[in-house]
Amino acid sequence: MSHSSAPRMRKCRQKKEEEEEEPLGGDMEDLFNEKETQNIRTSLLDWYDENQRDLPWRKKTRSGTEKERRAYEVWVSEIMLQQTRVQTVMEYYKRWMHKWPTIYDLAQASLEEVNEMWAGLGYYRRARFLLEGAKMVVAGKEGFPNKASSLTKVKGIGEYTAGAIASIAFNEAVPVVDGNVIRVLARLKAISANPKDRLTVKNFWKLAAQLVDPSRPGDFNQSLMELGATLCSVSKPSCSSCPISSQCRAYSLFQENRSIPVTEYPTKVVKAKPKVDFCCVCVLEIQIQEKNQSGGRFVLVKRPEEGLLAGLWEFPSVILDKEASLAARRKAINLYLKEAFHLEPEETCTVVSRKELGEFVHIFTHIRRKIYVELLVVQLTEGGTIDLFKDEAEDTLTWKCVDSDVLSTMGLTSAVRKVYSMVEAHKQDLSVSSNRTAISRKRRIT
Template identity: 90%
Template structure:
């Protein structure tokens, strides 16, 4: 096969006496040799044939649903009943959400933009939280052309509080990409997936809701509904299982109302078919639900057994010391903020100077790490560029990211620059390439900061209210070392 040779399986004869006598008689009876090789070759061919057949069967098994409970699609009758029941229920019970406004045929692209923004916001965020963010967003950028003119700074400020900031950056980059293309808003799921930040789910939602394309959507709510309808116990995180959920969802999509049907499926999962307390008695498709049927037969198997619970990997633990650096001058105090790298966790966002540690450390060790960072990055040196007004440990807290559990130590360092210190601090920095900046408290309170950064600043504000920190206008007459 393509010039590649595979070693043939070694044939072991059952009868050792026959094996020895055959080999020993090679010289005496040459007629036995062809017969022996013929039998061996025949056996080898059978084994190779069996191996190829097993490989083909294994390949088929990998392509088919796993777990033994996704072996068939919905019947034609069930498909029809589920479509009709869900659409009727949705027409009567859909929630009044700001992104569900009906648009005319001439406003499909605007509708697509609205669906896009809402779906990105709704990823890993509750509906009630998203509603106000969505309204403010649409007030500021009502069309995709408006968004394409925005800066990342503006977008992050508007997004502050929603978390998972990479979503906002991809939304902005995707908008710029669509507008720059000058071909209008992509109206097919396949073309939508070429846009930055739009995956299979979001593409399906936009294409079906805004452009009436009969394509499925599969999110956590849809997986839960389908897993219960079919009583699927296979791992819902498994790649092949997910692929088959898409097959089931594709079969159910109503060709005449694909957008409404997809929304009805998601709505059912978000309301009645909840994770822990499903309202099966009110469910419009309970008569087609295999999990509910099993529960009625055996009360020890609740509907909530589906989908199968997957144990999440424990987040790794790391440690971070944050230094809130406040620089005093004749008019007041300003805080130093650092811009994170454009890739990775919290990309492009502003935060207070910080150092990540690989293990828990003492106050002395933390301060040593911060001192080195401040000196190398900002030229903050008590012997040359600044006078230390005060330095105070404010406390610590734990912040949870998706895959990281971070223990954050917070300190406030107030300094006053010596003569020439300001020049050294800002030396060589151009406005369009700043990776850090100084802002006053009024600006800081309006910036798009992460919840962790806001919590750090809240600790600073609380400390300032409770302590007797010298006034910002106080003239310092002596130096203190950073310890």
């Protein structure tokens, strides 16, 4: 490095340090004073003791190993609750805990078992990280981490989840900041800064850290989240019932000027438009008629271990970057089947039927996907059957064939289940139509 660049580098470092240490700034210039802090703690905890919802993951923590079990329960519940409604999570949580009551039980599970248990909750990476984190903790020699700073070193545990586990299970006086907490704090202080901005988020953590009650940190953090989830809601806050409305600056401003509702806080951030793509799904049903065997089986393909819906099972599909005609979609599917399974309709197999079932739109986090669905029923030649159904080791299996009764009980994503529902509806229509035809023929004969 040249000498001439050294002063400039020092200045950059100094500027960064000043940025990191700057006060709350803007409309976040002041922390709560001591009286405000104490009043908020007392009011919230009293309200929480009387009004907390009866949720399966809420219980009193005892000592010793019971704390580790409690930490595991909090961890599972918090991961499930990310971007998912409480009512939806409750049954999933109960089933999960029945199957894997301790972290040691979970650490013995396979990713496929976990994905099947998680099916329908969405954001499947959360489930994978939960499993990997459990294996990491069990493999360690120091037991379950009991400090927020050490919890963040576990795979899949961020600052918020670490704070929740540490405060609720281990009684550490650390804050938590999620969407509910940000909404409560933004209204208490009438903060109009962008809630997604890095420095703004950092300042929300400062406010939450100041408020957390040192004697009951877990209960206080839950009371703050509970308030945001119930009374201090996004669009219809119940300010008249709120235990801390007398200290809420947004509510005070609303009383002075009715044109500024409490819902103005926090500032609404315009979401980026999701990427749009198109997907043609081919439900491939194999009819087996060799060596006195008969019946139909469906082909499922396992997704890559990284990326969207990692490691999950789905029907054969092809992603397109634009709208395509039926002929173009079938051409893309035919190419995929040939490359993946050496399967060529009319060449290596007999097409029994091929029917376009319809389309629907499925929304992922950042993707709006239009899905076209078709059912392709084929009968394989003997050689084709041998090639397609060759034995493979379980750990290297990237596709499999399953019977319809197995498929209907598998843990599949909501999009895959919707596709299969279209197949079932089509088969039901065929059955009804066939019965009507048979009855009509019988009547003509008689």
